Amino acid sequence: MIQTDILIIGAGPVGLFTVFEAGLLKLRCHLIDALPIPGGQCAEIYPKKPIYDIPAYPEILAGDLINNLLKQIEPFKPGFTLGEPAVQLEKLDNGHFEVTTKQGTVHRAPVVAIAGGLGVFVPRRPKIEDLQRFEEKGIAYFIKDPEKYKGEKVVISGGGDSALDWAIFMADNFASDVTLVHRSKNFRAHPDSVQKAFDLANTGKIKLHLDSEVYKINGNGKLDTVTLKRKEGDDVQIATKHWLRLLCLTPILRPIGHWGNRKKCHCGQQCIGL
Amino acid sequence: MNEINITVIDRQGDQHDLKVPTDMGLNLMETLKSYELPVEGICGGMAMCASCHCYILSDHDLPEQGHDEIAMLDETDEVESNSRLACQIQITNKLEGLKLELAPELVGEDEFSDW
Numbered sequence: 001m002i003q004t005d006i007l008i009i010g011a012g013p014v015g016l017f018t019v020f021e022a023g024l025l026k027l028r029c030h031l032i033d034a035l036p037i038p039g040g041q042c043a044e045i046y047p048k049k050p051i052y053d054i055p056a057y058p059e060i061l062a063g064d065l066i067n068n069l070l071k072q073i074e075p076f077k078p079g080f081t082l083g084e085p086a087v088q089l090e091k092l093d094n095g096h097f098e099v100t101t102k103q104g105t106v107h108r109a110p111v112v113a114i115a116g117g118l119g120v121f122v123p124r125r126p127k128i129e130d131l132q133r134f135e136e137k138g139i140a141y142f143i144k145d146p147e148k149y150k151g152e153k154v155v156i157s158g159g160g161d162s163a164l165d166w167a168i169f170m171a172d173n174f175a176s177d178v179t180l181v182h183r184s185k186n187f188r189a190h191p192d193s194v195q196k197a198f199d200l201a202n203t204g205k206i207k208l209h210l211d212s213e214v215y216k217i218n219g220n221g222k223l224d225t226v227t228l229k230r231k232e233g234d235d236v237q238i239a240t241k242h243w244l245r246l247l248c249l250t251p252i253l254r255p256i257g258h259w260g261n262r263k264k265c266h267c268g269q270q271c272i273g274l
Numbered sequence: 275m276n277e278i279n280i281t282v283i284d285r286q287g288d289q290h291d292l293k294v295p296t297d298m299g300l301n302l303m304e305t306l307k308s309y310e311l312p313v314e315g316i317c318g319g320m321a322m323c324a325s326c327h328c329y330i331l332s333d334h335d336l337p338e339q340g341h342d343e344i345a346m347l348d349e350t351d352e353v354e355s356n357s358r359l360a361c362q363i364q365i366t367n368k369l370e371g372l373k374l375e376l377a378p379e380l381v382g383e384d385e386f387s388d389w
Contacts, residue, residue, distance in 0.1 A: 184348040
């Protein structure tokens with residue numbers, strides 16, 4: 001059980017700066033976020049996009065904003081529960097609150113700040129038979145513990161920065177047997193990363209399957225194989241225990257949107273009454 | 275004020291006839307949001323999230339897809355040959371009579387029944 005002064009749900013820019021403001025009042029904070037990294041949509045959707053609505057910064061990359069915020073709050077040593085969505089909020093008899101994550105981690109504090117923005121980031125699930133049966137048994141949508149893929153045979157799907165960065169990292173540092181699968185020949189990632197991925201493919205360190213997508217999965221309790229459908233040519237079956245589908249995540253307000261009784265508050269917003 | 279008519283079919287199959295100004299510098303995603311149709315526009319119109327994915331049903335001369343839009347649609351499910359990201363289509367007089375359908379939600383509520 002994690003006890004703190006202020007529990008912050010959402011480790012995006014607002015949640016992170018809350019740590020700073022609370023720190024000035026000598027209050028300790030603990031942040032909970034569904035993503036495995038802090039930064040919310042700035043880190044997940046557009047880390048390399050310049051944004052223009054931050055005071056005193058005419059222009060800053062969203063990823064740099066998050067790095068600056070993390071540096072700024074370092075002295076206040078916040079705690080983090082990352083990769084775990086907060087799913088339950090309860091008021092205790094002593095007036096404090098208890099927040100539990102989907103994975104069962106329990107947090108308690110006298111104050112909860114909800115900085116959930118657009119909600120919790122969840123994967124977009126493709127229509128593949130038995131998909132949910134293999135989740136956490138071979139299929140993952142983001143990487144929480146990279147060490148478990150060390151030296152392993154890994155199939156990564158996606159054409160954005162997340163998919164390419166992890167494919168490159170695992171091929172370079174983990175000596176993993178990496179297959180990168182992407183639906184087209186166009187990548188959405190940083191041009192440097194795309195070049196690096198092609199270089200690794202040329203030296204055989206990454207197996208690249210373009211114009212292809214995983215459409216079938218098989219296994220007995222745990223994932224054993226994935227099957228690729230290709231725009232041209234026959235299906236390809238790949239034996240693997242790990243399929244990492246690192247495509248865009250989407251925020252949804254559930255479960256925060258279902259907490260408490262929503263009432264029109266004096267502040268004009270739909271506030272939560274507990 | 276210059277206005278055009280746009281028809282939108284929502285995810286329940288209901289039709290919405292919109293009157294849209296052409297002189298306010300809006301794109302199609304912003305237009306749909308302003309009519310409170312269920313389009314998120316999470317990334318703010320940068321072709322980075324696909325939350326404004328729609329299907330164009332009418333035969334209009336639309337701006338060509340840029341690299342970012344093509345790449346984003348490559349990462350999106352339920353893409354058809356008439357798929358577009360609404361944020362990449364600027365509202366102009368040329369769009370008079372445009373008809374479109376909203377693509378399915380990126381994530382269905384029912385997937386989280388155990389939360």
